[in-house]
Amino acid sequence: MKTAIKEGLSDDVSPRTLEARAATCMVGHSALLQPVSVSFRAGHLTAIVGPNGAGKSTLLSLLSGQRQPSSGSVWMNGHNLRQCSTQTQARIRALLPQDTTVAFEYTVRDVVELGRFPHRTQPGRGEAGIVQAAMQATGVTALAGRAINTLSGGERARAQLSRVLAQIWEPGPNAETRWLLLDEPTAALDLCHQHEVLRLARRWAQDQGVGVVAVLHDLNLALRYADWAVVLQGGAVQSQGLPSDVLNTTNVNHVWNVCSQSVRDADGTAQLLVA
């Protein structure tokens, strides 16, 4: 599987990126996003960080095609999103939402199966196996028969993560790059599951060449797991680079208006202490 993707890489002429080109988002007369140009790479876990109201979720909604940019454009694997059907997009890109409530008494398995909805016209070899494996990946197999709305917030979030993983479980027929967008994936999770989910996301990026873009509030998680960090402030890209470079104390103190100190973990990872 790995080699197949590697080969696909060398043959593929289209760029393996998810890109916003001078994209803006206006609601009424206020600009939620200034012209933003930023490119996300396949095989990387990129963290979008920034204070509240910086435009993180807005940027994610442009990348996911939920909103059309007011001006500028968004490109996925070299195609303008305006020219791709939602159906085609759904086969290679999934978004984990913040709001995970589901109407009616659907079970966890029902919800994860819905992740396979875009593939119903061209089902893969092991559809049932995919649902099972996706539930296993986020540790919700034991909850499969439970109504999702009776679960705790964290369990619900993991079930929904399982659904979005099922959605892009296999590479498309043309081995297009898949994209996994996560909107604050750790918000409802306990400490252990926060790390587990980001480890899982990074594994998907490294092993399968999936492009992962995660909005994160916890800068220490970004420092530990992200390959790249994009800092948003006031609807514009304030800085981007390696997490350890852009999330230095000077920049963090400036953007978040806090007083932080940098310390080193036992394995050398930079972490921030905020007073």
Place this chain on the structure above:
Amino acid sequence: MSQLQLMPNRASHRLPVTTVLALGAVLVMLSLVAASARGAFDIGIVSIARTMWALATGTLDGSPDQLIFLNIRLPRLVLGLVAGAGLGMSGALMQGMFRNPLADPGLIGVSSGAALAAGITIVMGALWFPDLPRSLGSWTLVLMAFAGGLGVTALIYVLSQSEGGTRISVMLLAGIAINALAGAGLGFLSFMATDEQLRNIQFWLLGSLGGARWSAVGLVGTIVLMAVGAGLTMARPLNAIALGEAQAHLLGVDVERVKRRAVLVTALAVGAVTACTGIIGFIGLVAPHCVRLIAGPDHRVVLPASAMLGAALVLLADSVARTVAQPAELPLGVLTAFVGVPFFLLLLRTFRGRV
């Protein structure tokens, strides 16, 4: 953790799809048999079987049993079947589209629009459009009510349009507001009406299968069958919409198209049924709930099974309506409400945490 173990595992008690649909079919058949035998004129199962055999072999002899069954009872049964199926499935469609278990087909204005138009026709018809009955005959009221239902639904649909498409929350509020307005209009008409007109309005508002004639049943049946057929194809997209409209869109569902079609299908089915029978309440609300409790929320089951259960409920309610106060006939809407309201309150108690 203790709560975890106390929580019954609902899902594992769900019946499989084929079992539910088979049960539904059996229930409809039983209701048909029960409803066909009983009435102001008891025909008897054996006689009905003989009549059906005679019909199939072309050896009808025109006995009273045969005439009553074929010309009065049978169209009424078919109308009940069609009305219940249309109302039940439309209820499931609307609850799925609104993502709200308390939604009802009436919420998009189709029933109140039909009622208002019927009221206007009954009270003002002779004054405002005296020539209509000459060309339309007994169809006048039916066609006016059907047009009224579609018109008010279209108005609510247009009111809920915004930049990003159809806003469901706005549609809900606009629906409630327009329904209240239609209610006020009906109230005003009742105030203006003569005693006889008032009785007609009342009768219409309480629903009845009494007006079943083969011509009307054929027309309503065709419309409802087409609507049910179209509705059944929307099961999978409606499942995706349960995750929220945004997530459904991200799964590749054309959410706007689904909403447009759900409203159109409901307006046609419920509009046609209501125009012919008057308002039959609570079937659209109650049938999908029963199905979900038994079979789970998957619309691939809920839509067809709600149609079946709706049909069975209307047939049974109508057979009670015909027989309980003989020779008088109770209004059907009264009976469906007598069953529907306590059930609805029970649901409210059971699901109050989630409403």
